[in-house]
Each structure stands twice: as structure tokens, then as C-alpha cells.
Amino acid sequence: MNIGAIEAGGTKFVCGIGNEHGEIFEKISIPTRNPVETIKDVIAFFDGKEIDRMGIGSFGPIQVNRDQSDYGTILETPKTAWKYFPLLQTIKSYFPKDMPFEVDTDVNAAAFGELKWGAAKGLDSCVYFTVGTGIGAGAVIDGKIVHGLLHPEAGHMFVKRHPKDDFVGSCPYHGDCLEGLAAGTSMKERWGKAGVDIHNEEAWEMEAYYLAQTAINALLTYSPEKIIFGGGVLNHPGLIEKVREQFSKLLNGYIKKDEVIKNVENYIVLPGLGSEAGLKGSLALVL
């Protein structure tokens, strides 16, 4: 079976063709511009290629409830050109009427891909956080992607402030929510330079302190079998180890499960699918 996959991000759209084993045969990266220009390139990539179905993992907020008439439509977003853009309907119109499509958020797709073929393979639940310019979160519980009222937006949860942190926070909605304190943007504002150029130990201890609370709040709410951290910020060497260390310190033995207490290096992990988690996850949506 040939499966089309689109990871629709705010910076780039990654399109690919693969199969039901999560193998990607070919892919392309298209810079995200306005919807018309971007979708034109997306359609050009798939043009003339045999595909049987298609999965789309998109930046949010997006309608992921299949029962709603606006299923697959981008909702209210600061990316004004994309506000209320009917992403699924537009793409669908270029393909045969009966071809199956699935849409979810890029982070839910990544979580699902990791469960299917990556770091959470063989488990029933996982949470995936991507820490880049912003912080996104996807979750799978009991083998099913979490939707509910909308979809998770756990990047904006509230956490406690590091005692030495007096940065006001960079989130335009909440100021010092998690994203406002720990996303790439906030690191840049707080320290005056991009993450890759930050070499002081204090900055990374602080970052780990916030991501450790992220993991703890995820553990205490979702109770997942695996917590995965991806995104550019996690490329910093040693950060994931620091997160685990602070996690154990802050959790302080509260959840007495070996997975969490003795085996934290297998509980809080980097993505097993690396940078392909989103694309492979989008593909997995439609299986």
C-alpha cells in the first residue's frame, strides 16, 4: 500500500510517500508561505503518484473531530493567512472522492508515530512534547490519540517558577506559562541569544527544571508509559539527562513504579524516530 503523509508545520510542510510499515520511500520539504502557494507545491509533489490514502499532521489549533463539518480546518491561529483555512478539504479536492484521509495535530501524529514504530513501540500510551520556538504536546492513551474538547495544548500549562528566574515570560497569552518560560523563544529573550549559543550552565539547569515539571505534570495527569521530548531545544547535549535528574529530584519518589524510580532513563526519552516522528506519525494516522 502506498500512503501519502503530510507534516504541515508553521515553517515547512514535509510531504512523503511510504507504506504501512512506516518506511518512507521519498519525501520533500516545502517552505510554508500562504496557503495557496504552499498547497500548490504540496499538490505538485503528489501529482501523478499512486497513493491509496493520506494522513495529515498539522500545526494547530485544528478541528480534529471527524463528526464536525469543519473537520481538518485550521482554527484561530496567529498565522493569520491560515486562520480558518480548510486544509483537509482543499487537499482532498485534488484526489479521488473515496480516498481515505485522516487529520490530526502534528504533535498528536508524532506521539502516535512514536507509539507505532518509535520510542513507545509496543506500549498503549505515551506523551510527546516538542520544544522548539514554542512547546507542543500530543498524547496517546489506551492506544487512542487524545482529542476531547479540542486537542491537548499542554505546552501552555502552568508550572512553578525557578527560584532564580525573574524573566517575565514570553507567551503573548499567559506570560509565564510553560511555553513562556521554557520554549526556544523565551530562552532567547531571557538570555539575549539563541539556544545554540547559550553555554552557561545556569540556563540549562533552569531549562531542565521547567521540562522536568512538564514531565511530572504529564505523568500525574496522563499517567503515560513513556514521555518523549523532541524539538530543537533538545538537541542541546546533556539536556535530557538534566531533565531526568531534576524529574527524580522534584517528584521525590512520589510515584512508586520501577519505570519512574529505577528506570527513568527509559521513561523520559528522545524520539525514537528522530526528526521523522511527525511525518511517520502522519502516515500512521491513516492505518
Add this chain to the structure above:
Amino acid sequence: MNIGAIEAGGTKFVCGIGNEHGEIFEKISIPTRNPVETIKDVIAFFDGKEIDRMGIGSFGPIQVNRDQSDYGTILETPKTAWKYFPLLQTIKSYFPKDMPFEVDTDVNAAAFGELKWGAAKGLDSCVYFTVGTGIGAGAVIDGKIVHGLLHPEAGHMFVKRHPKDDFVGSCPYHGDCLEGLAAGTSMKERWGKAGVDIHNEEAWEMEAYYLAQTAINALLTYSPEKIIFGGGVLNHPGLIEKVREQFSKLLNGYIKKDEVIKNVENYIVLPGLGSEAGLKGSLALVL
């Protein structure tokens, strides 16, 4: 069908007999002592009564995974007499071998009961917080109770501190986690008197600030269709209204759904089943 239900709490065990419509015919409240004395009274209540199945909602942590050999056993708890007590196995031994039993946490049971017959009736998801001496949380997503690695313990999540709060926090594990800042115990320690005797506005504004963050973090992680607050602290007149107010203020329009923006008084609510949420929920577990 006659269904037995036990709400096994740290202070009292409420036992009841009801039916598949959530009607309770008779019930009894037994003070919680050591396991032997307590279970003796529980069994005496059910003795000679015709019941076909039984649901148990217990204080946690407790093994809720049916596939584990210690299903229904209390895990590591500060209530030392109950540590590793095989609650289900002990009760089961007094009933016919083939009688169906189900065990979950008291708060998961309450969440499930509210979904079945209470404030979240007709929905697929809800989160239930009980704010009393401690803070407990149960969650239902896609019609199923959340378990995963263990079960939710969202009462211990981290939240941001109120700017005027310098109380160190009362949680023996985490100090200033949610429970450490907002449970009845912490109110008592901070203000020097029990919640019922606290009449200063500042105290209740602060409490609402923490519970509003609880609701926001629940919304952003679980994305539930309803958030329910029960427990003794919520008996304070006007508290739920204050929670809604702070919720809207802190969320600041981030999740653009009418349920959350325009209709918050139907989104953050008191239990529909009142003090019977736990007992009726325990009953519902076995349907």
C-alpha cells in the same frame, strides 16, 4: 440487578446496594480503622444480601491494572496499616467465586459516575477533582477511565505560585505542589484555621487562583468536555464562581471554544451526584 458498591476512603468506607440505573437502595458509612476491623464491618453489611456484582472505588495508590497479579491491592501509602493490603482479594473471598468485581480509584470512580449519571452525563470525557484534606483527580477520556502506568495523581501537579503567597507548602513529598498549596490541610497551615472558619477574601481568592490553574492544566492536557470540582473545600459559598473567574482571566482566551469562553459556568461545575459521586461511581464501574 442488585449491585454492591464500596467507596473505600481514608476516613470512611461507604457501602451500598443499588441497580444499573444508579439508584441506591440502602447504604452504610463505616469508619476506616485497620483493615481487619474495617473489612469485618463491610462484610457484615453485605452478609445475607443478594448481590450480583460489585464495584469498589478505593483511596490510592492502588493497582488498577486487571492484567497484574496484584490487581486491587493497595500500594505504597502513608496509611501504614493499609500498605500492600489486598483489598479486592480479601473482599472477594467472602463472595461466590464467579461474581464479577471491578476496582478503581475513588476519584476515577467518581469521574466515571459523573459521566454516567451526573454533571458530565452524555459526554465522552471529564475530569473530577476532589479538594479536601488532600487533592485527588480522576479522568475519563473517550468513555474510558484513564489508567496508563498507574492512575492519575494530578493533585500533586506543579502550578505557579500566587504573587502574594509565601507559604512554603504542606506536601510532605513536594512542598509547594498543588496539594501542598491548595488542599484543606495547606489552607489550615497557611491561615491557622480550618477552611470553614476562614472568612478573609484574600484566602479564597488565592484558593481560586490555584484551582483555576488546576482547571487550566486539566483542560490543556486532557482536553475534557467537563471539569468537576468536589470535596469539602468546594462547600465554601462562592468558591466555584471565583474559580471560573480566575480561570477565564488566566487562560486569557487561549482555547477558542464556546464551551470554555462563553459557557464557563457549564464547563467548570460542582458534582451532579453531590456526595454520592464516589458510591454511584463505584457501582458504575461494574456495569
